[in-house]
Amino acid sequence: MGSLMARRFIFAGFLFLFAFIGAFAQSGRASQFSQAAQAVLDRNFADKKISYLLLDAAGVVLAERWLNKAPVSPGSLVKPFLAIAYGEQHGGRFPMVRCLGTRSRCWLPAGHGSLGLEEAIAQSCNAYFIQLASQLDRAEAARSFAHYGLSGPAAEAGSESLVGLSAAWKESPLALARAYLALVKEERNATQERIVAGMRGSASRGTARAVDATLGDGAALAKTGTAVCSHTPKAAADGFTVVIYPAEQPRLLLLVREHGATGATSAAVAGAMLRTLGAGATTGRP
Numbered sequence: 001m002g003s004l005m006a007r008r009f010i011f012a013g014f015l016f017l018f019a020f021i022g023a024f025a026q027s028g029r030a031s032q033f034s035q036a037a038q039a040v041l042d043r044n045f046a047d048k049k050i051s052y053l054l055l056d057a058a059g060v061v062l063a064e065r066w067l068n069k070a071p072v073s074p075g076s077l078v079k080p081f082l083a084i085a086y087g088e089q090h091g092g093r094f095p096m097v098r099c100l101g102t103r104s105r106c107w108l109p110a111g112h113g114s115l116g117l118e119e120a121i122a123q124s125c126n127a128y129f130i131q132l133a134s135q136l137d138r139a140e141a142a143r144s145f146a147h148y149g150l151s152g153p154a155a156e157a158g159s160e161s162l163v164g165l166s167a168a169w170k171e172s173p174l175a176l177a178r179a180y181l182a183l184v185k186e187e188r189n190a191t192q193e194r195i196v197a198g199m200r201g202s203a204s205r206g207t208a209r210a211v212d213a214t215l216g217d218g219a220a221l222a223k224t225g226t227a228v229c230s231h232t233p234k235a236a237a238d239g240f241t242v243v244i245y246p247a248e249q250p251r252l253l254l255l256v257r258e259h260g261a262t263g264a265t266s267a268a269v270a271g272a273m274l275r276t277l278g279a280g281a282t283t284g285r286p
Contacts, residue, residue: 121198
């Protein structure tokens with residue numbers, strides 16, 4: 001009996017050792033990728049107008065250039081979290097909304113016509129989310145935002161802040177990036193599935209279509225935002241894009257801010273950055 005116990009103890013010891021070696025090797029590979037990614041992005045995207053955070057699937061920062069980590073107003077990047085709060089308060093039921101363009105305070109002058117949640121995410125339709133915001137209990141919404149580590153706008157801020165149309169909703173870049181990771185990686189309900197479908201549509205045909213145009217059809221999930229510039233030197237706007245890659249089994253999240261640009265323009269930058277790191281149908285996927 002003593003001999004058997006000894007053999008089991010030795011075997012368990014070997015299993016622990018192999019697991020430790022494997023974890024160490026994996027950590028080493030991750031560290032090497034992190035160093036290589038930082039060097040590649042510094043060399044190929046040196047323009048100081050571009051700020052970025054590159055995270056792995058666990059939310060660990062792999063590479064970054066974001067000099068001021070103060071909370072920022074990310075424009076329409078908050079819309080998916082508004083949709084989650086709305087879904088929780090309305091039993092997962094979402095309306096069809098007719099967007100009349102400028103008359104509906106939408107960014108597209110001619111309007112998007114009638115659309116549901118998925119297409120509203122893909123096209124970042126202001127009119128759609130203004131209607132959701134008008135039917136939201138703010139205290140309950142704050143609890144929904146907190147689930148994702150988000151502060152949300154102050155209670156006294158106008159409902160337009162929930163849509164990203166004002167500078168009242170500010171989040172730290174890292175908190176925002178990790179909120180998106182949580183959204184796509186946690187066990188999803190029907191509302192989250194619809195939001196992810198909208199982000200897939202954004203990358204393929206919507207405001208972030210430059211992402212799939214660069215990486216390949218169906219390669220990524222994405223969302224764009226255009227916000228009032230909140231840093232110096234001042235510009236008319238700052239463009240934001242979050243890209244999660246690959247779409248089916250996310251391993252990387254890239255958050256990009258381009259100074260003096262729109263969200264759609266920053267999407268092209270984000271796609272090019274991931275392609276440079278080896279993402280995409282042609283170069284092989286990391």
